[in-house]
Amino acid sequence: MKLFDAFIHRSPNKLFAAIVFGSLAGVAYSLLIPIVLNSITGDSRFVAEDTANAIVFGIEVANQSFATAFLIICLFIFFARTFSQITLTRLALDVTSDLRKDIYQNIAKASLINLENVGSPKLLATITKDVEDIMRGVKVLPDLIISMVTIVSMLSFLLLLNAEAFGFVLAAILFGALTYQIPMLIGRNYFIKARERVDDLHEGIRGLIYGAKELKLNTSRKEHYHQVELNDAESGLIKTQKTALAIVRSAMNYGDLIGFFVIGVITFVFVNYSDISSEELIGVIMAMLYVTGPVGSILNTFPELSMAKVSLRKITHLRKLLAEEAFNESVEPIKPWQSITVKNLRFIYPSQEEDTSFSVGPVSLQLKKGQVTFIVGGNGSGKSTLGKMLTMHYLPTAGSISFDDVEVTKDNINSYRQCISSIYSDYYLFQSLHGLGNKLDEDKVQKYLTKLKLQDKVTIENGRFSTLKLSDGQRKRLALLVAYLEEKDLYLFDEWAADQDPDFKHFFYYELLKELREAGKAVIVISHDDRYFDLADQVIVMERGLRRDESSVTIPTEAPEEKQEEFV
């Protein structure tokens, strides 16, 4: 993805108009020199001679027609430049907004495992810092175009004025531009290093916010954390940024001085070897002084463009990491089903070292509507991983899931996902009941708010919760309310009751599960609480990623078939 391509893609007509007006402003700039030159020196080679004075509003104005032309050109420059800058800046805003929206889409379409692996600090750094840096880089493009056209126009004027001087100035500018690239390349490498350090720092800041409770209770840990994860990371980042900026600043000053160096050489040396007239010399020096501004302005854009390029690379890399789930996203009505048959399902966590990556399965089981299935086992035995395969968050590396006789494939997986509701331990509670607001059954909402003892805490207005400032247990109850209101066919609760009062544990295990069973839902409960295991219709015991207990359900076992291509 190239920055300019994004502009062309967004609005080619606006881009074209902005470039045309920016270029015209550049040409108009260069027309001011011959007019001024003519008035001062009387050199009428480029503009016809006109010495008539006029009185305008009581003020005497020399060379009336030149003065009028000068004013008109200035006004034209103002309007053309402003139009070009505003158009390109607005385009730049649209392009960066598109970029952010693209990243939102990338995140939405990425597989859960890729999202977990990339992690939120990196994603947030990209959406905030990288897109912002690209925006800054994009914003300098209007000035870059105007300055480039001004330089080209001034060089053309120089060519008309004195071909020898033109050759000399051109050679000096080319030499300067080439030698300028060396420090800029070094500076760019430092910008890349600095960008890597921003990710580390974001990770550190995340620990500072989310680990605030732990850090407050342990001063030596807090000091160590501040020193290693924040102060050292800050120092490393600032040092790298300072070095990058020092190199880039020196390069920019070098670039600025090239113009004056050329003026000096022309004034003190070139004149001794050329028969340039004094009018031409004044013209050349004026043109050089004039060119120095746009040259500086172009050079000033380089650090921003350099950082924008680094950020663009970062975004491109992130997009690769967030590989899309390659399946049909459309949602079609699914055939009513009674049971889910899982055969030899397997999932291997992606890892650099194959030996250390954890795998779950092959696991076979059957889930039926109107049945409650408990998945139990020790910590790290693979319960949640199996759950995420059953709720189709993780795409299995092998095996199959079938709803009655329809096997889940990449063509229908999104349709089948719509019949599932889950609450994992890292659930997210949205402030709004997105997509549910209009079809809310008020009586049902009130009944469940009361059952969950939330009726005095939360109300729902226009599909939004009045507050989410609740205790952990209350928030989890609200998540349960949402899941219940969703009216899905398959429910998964991962340790839902673990941090609830005995009353609510009782409500969950004895009332809610019973009600869901009676409503003909298939329910999966991941639990450690063995007091309630006998409430299950079947218990799946997990041990080191495999199913230990196969007694409660019999699945026709076949040789594990690798079906990776069906899903991934």
Ligand SMILES: Nc1ncnc2c1ncn2[C@@H]1O[C@H](COP(=O)(O)OP(=O)(O)OP(=O)(O)O)[C@@H](O)[C@H]1O
């Ligand atoms: N995002 C991940 N990347 C790589 N490996 C992971 C990831 N998440 C979990 N694992 C591995 O999978 C194993 C099983 O994790 P899982 O969450 O399924 O266990 P669990 O039985 O639900 O444990 P607990 O009872 O503690 O919640 C872990 O021991 C870990 O090695």
